Amino acid sequence: MIRICGSAFVATVLLALCGGNALASSPTPASGPTWNPNQHVDYRWKAGDEPPAWMKAAINAAAQDSNDSRGAKAAVLSQSDSGSSWIAYSADIPTTWAIGYTVRSIPSNFTMRLRPQGYPLDWGTLRWCQFYDSPPTGCYDAEMIALHEFGHSQTLDHPDDADVDTWTDTVMHWAPKTKSKAGWNQHEFGPCDVARLQIRYDPLTNSTPYSTCLDLDTDMSLSASATSVYSGGSITFTARLRVADDASWPLLASNPLSGRSIVIQRRAVGGTSWANVGSMAVLDDNGRYTRSLTLTDAYDYRASFAAPNNEGLEGTTSPIVRVTVYSSGGECGETKSLIERHGSFYTC
Amino acid sequence: MFRARRRTSLRLRLSPPLMFMGTCALLSIAAAQITAAAPFRQPASAAAADGTTCPAGATLARAAATRHTSGIATALDAILDAGVYTGQALTISGAGRSTSINLPAESFVGKQMGDALVYTRFANGKSEVHLADVATGCDTIVARPAGVVRSAVLDPSAAAVYVHAVSNPARTDLGVTRYALDGSAGTQAVPPVPDDPDFGLTFGTQLGWSTDGTALFVQSCGAEQCRTRVLDLTSYALATYADAGQGSIVGVTSKHIVTFAACDGSPCPVVSIDRSSAAERVLAQQAISASIDATAGGSAEATITTPAGTTEVDQ
Numbered sequence: 001m002i003r004i005c006g007s008a009f010v011a012t013v014l015l016a017l018c019g020g021n022a023l024a025s026s027p028t029p030a031s032g033p034t035w036n037p038n039q040h041v042d043y044r045w046k047a048g049d050e051p052p053a054w055m056k057a058a059i060n061a062a063a064q065d066s067n068d069s070r071g072a073k074a075a076v077l078s079q080s081d082s083g084s085s086w087i088a089y090s091a092d093i094p095t096t097w098a099i100g101y102t103v104r105s106i107p108s109n110f111t112m113r114l115r116p117q118g119y120p121l122d123w124g125t126l127r128w129c130q131f132y133d134s135p136p137t138g139c140y141d142a143e144m145i146a147l148h149e150f151g152h153s154q155t156l157d158h159p160d161d162a163d164v165d166t167w168t169d170t171v172m173h174w175a176p177k178t179k180s181k182a183g184w185n186q187h188e189f190g191p192c193d194v195a196r197l198q199i200r201y202d203p204l205t206n207s208t209p210y211s212t213c214l215d216l217d218t219d220m221s222l223s224a225s226a227t228s229v230y231s232g233g234s235i236t237f238t239a240r241l242r243v244a245d246d247a248s249w250p251l252l253a254s255n256p257l258s259g260r261s262i263v264i265q266r267r268a269v270g271g272t273s274w275a276n277v278g279s280m281a282v283l284d285d286n287g288r289y290t291r292s293l294t295l296t297d298a299y300d301y302r303a304s305f306a307a308p309n310n311e312g313l314e315g316t317t318s319p320i321v322r323v324t325v326y327s328s329g330g331e332c333g334e335t336k337s338l339i340e341r342h343g344s345f346y347t348c
Numbered sequence: 349m350f351r352a353r354r355r356t357s358l359r360l361r362l363s364p365p366l367m368f369m370g371t372c373a374l375l376s377i378a379a380a381q382i383t384a385a386a387p388f389r390q391p392a393s394a395a396a397a398d399g400t401t402c403p404a405g406a407t408l409a410r411a412a413a414t415r416h417t418s419g420i421a422t423a424l425d426a427i428l429d430a431g432v433y434t435g436q437a438l439t440i441s442g443a444g445r446s447t448s449i450n451l452p453a454e455s456f457v458g459k460q461m462g463d464a465l466v467y468t469r470f471a472n473g474k475s476e477v478h479l480a481d482v483a484t485g486c487d488t489i490v491a492r493p494a495g496v497v498r499s500a501v502l503d504p505s506a507a508a509v510y511v512h513a514v515s516n517p518a519r520t521d522l523g524v525t526r527y528a529l530d531g532s533a534g535t536q537a538v539p540p541v542p543d544d545p546d547f548g549l550t551f552g553t554q555l556g557w558s559t560d561g562t563a564l565f566v567q568s569c570g571a572e573q574c575r576t577r578v579l580d581l582t583s584y585a586l587a588t589y590a591d592a593g594q595g596s597i598v599g600v601t602s603k604h605i606v607t608f609a610a611c612d613g614s615p616c617p618v619v620s621i622d623r624s625s626a627a628e629r630v631l632a633q634q635a636i637s638a639s640i641d642a643t644a645g646g647s648a649e650a651t652i653t654t655p656a657g658t659t660e661v662d663q
Contacts, residue, residue, distance in 0.1 A: 031615075031633075031634070032615055032634060051431070052430065052431030054431070055431065089428075089431070090426065091426040091433060091436070092426070094596070094614075095552065095569070095595070095596040095612065096551070096552025096553065096554050096569060096596070097550075097551035097552035097569035097570070097571070097574070097596075098551075098612040099551075100612060101612050101613050102612070102613035103613055103614045103636075104613070104614075104615070115433075116426065116428055116431065116432065116433040117431055117432045117433060118432040118433040118434065118453060119433045119453070120433075120453055120454045121551045121552060122498060122514055122519065122521070122549075122550040122551055122552055122553055122568075123519055123549040123550060123551060124519055125453075131431070131432075149613075152612070152613050157611070158572075158610070158611075174571060174572035174573070174610070175548060175570070175571035175572045176571075
């Protein structure tokens, strides 16, 4: 909503609107109250200002783009003649310069206006690409502009372009590109848009990828099913992965992380190098993973989560679990401490 | 043809019957409930049915601007043809009568000052600035600017119009030209807005007056943000306010410029810029609407509505 460069005023407003993070590639700014989680928000065409068919199709496609790419429990948008929100195709926009204009009254409704094809601006005539069979250079992609406006309806504001590493990190640029500049027809929220939606609304599920525009620390625990094992016996390990408790964004802190790739590793007791034993299977959708192993020797075990390339999570490893293995016929009760974990001793 | 109605704040009340008659060939009637053949009368036309004649520019402006006839309502309807904006219809109605002027896509209708209404049109390669008296129906062309006229505003003394135009066909800014209503040649009042990559192409330009009527403001907005130039008509000093993050203007007082932040929607912050120091102050973070009104004693007050309520701030 505000450019970051320059004035103290801008910085003040930005901090107020964005909740702090103003670093490069930071999540798109946002402001105001949020919709309820996954709130269904229906929009209708404003009577008397109904868009032509080609614009309606672009707007509906943009609503679907928003639903498909939000990656968070942001509002679910759909067209309905009884919708409490409305969209107008109108020259009546409160500014002389905007080609789209959104007013949000969350959690009740929003309104959106898009200027009509052929509207004269100082620099020339507004052209929407969807109006043409063969869109000319310099037209605006109505689906992307509508997605941008839907972004506003979801509480997103404008980023400072100086802080955006890659143009497609967001569709909320102050000045969207026209055909055929790079990014002129982006039909999904950019990762920094998704990041802010996740910060404000929480990811859709525990297995929803976290935006690469985030950089979240993770924590993982590891437990074993038994405190002793005879050689050839089986132990079931259970790991639990979550966003770190002290994550910068309160709504995301401690969130379970399901559906990720977790590997269980071991090293010889007293050793320093770890070797992969195998993958852990997803146990549930609450961030738990499991792996059963048949043990013949004592090892230290840990679970490892490598930072994925496709989401904004840091890698982590669990604390070490040491399992002592006794030769067949030994008495568990004779040793008292067979599994050492975190320096604590667990007895049979 | 599809019309999208645009409500305007240009609403007056008029008690005497309207008699929009005239011979202006450039205007066409699109609305009903009118007995006359044309909406506005040109100056120097023969005596109209109501027995009056239309005065020329300066006299017309002074008479209309200082009169505020009740009962007149004006409205703008966008004219769309198969989804394409082709123009707008200006409708003036009152006392059971209604008249409508079809304007081309490249047209502008200003805010009324009393009964005076300035509108502009560009068609067939020519620009015109019109001054109309909404009560009498008189309409005169007060300027024929070069290029493409974009907007115009009558000065507070109703002695001149200030006209913004862009070149044709390049559409580079031509600045703001003052046309005295006595028919003398136009003189440049505000130069073209300089190119600046931080602002890019200019999408819209808005002209207006400070609440005390001593300064003309010219706000030029790019796709991202705006910059405002203020011409002090007492000193003819031109000040530019172009810090980042400026959005649509709310108004200008003798001391401050009040704008929204650069949002393309609402809620949106409202900011006050000190005209002397250019220091900025946020008046409200989540404004839904804002306006500036002159108050007694020559001061002014900003009225800002937020979800929490309405506040008034001296400006």
